[in-house]
Amino acid sequence: MRIDITGPGPLLCFGGPYSNLEGTEAMRREAQRLAIPPNRVICTGDIVAYCANPNETVELVRDWGCHVIKGNCEQQLAELAEDCGCGFDDGTACDLLSARWYAFADNALRDDHRQWMSALPASIDFELGTLTARVIHGGVRDVSRFVFPSTANDVKQAEIDSAAADILIAGHCGIPFVEKFGTRVWFNPGVIGMPANDATPDGWYGLITPQPETGTAVFSLRRLCYDAQAAARRLARLGHVDSYAEALRTGLWPSLDVLPQAERQQTGIPLREIDLTISLDPT
């Protein structure tokens, strides 16, 4: 799907609301504080996952009216699939944990929300100056592909090539990062519904701020501070996924199964907010 984002001011990108109503409410308040209208807000998917409020979180995003692409969670829930589609090995911690939250979410989700999810686009394209940008969830062809900061550059380059875009905006992996490859950019704004495994309870979001006077744009990664303890209490009251309630409290993931070695070694080290300036006319 192609969208037109011409107009002044920054774009706000975020991913992974993960049924975390407190985090999603905070994200919307932050957009209002920054005076960013819904048509300049893009969600990279996975509105429903680990936390306590699947229906209320979908309702909030639908009411907000921002752009949304389909994550693996939307895809699986819309198709009445048996699991979240991440392909975890049988019996691993991720496999066991995802079975519990997925069953809860699948059972709770309203039909009209499921139908709304099935109609979401798999990707969004837009122009930023002379550059083209594509928003995806995981990989260009595999919605559940995990691409991390440490993922090999040739893997990222191949993904960017297959998107035929200058800027690739992705989600899914849960760790925010921005990387420049020559004139091209990989931008993962992170997720708002779970912490970044950095021992802080904050979520993360991204801003893309065009600077017309210099022909550049600033790609920023920002912390989303919100009442994660309230989200944890609400989830703990349900009693079915205590590990994720604990993650909301501590800022540490319940399982590192999906993390490459480099990201495992970053466990508990607070991430830094980043601003990276990109030329919008690199020729």
Ligand SMILES: [Fe+2]
């Ligand atoms: Fe995902």
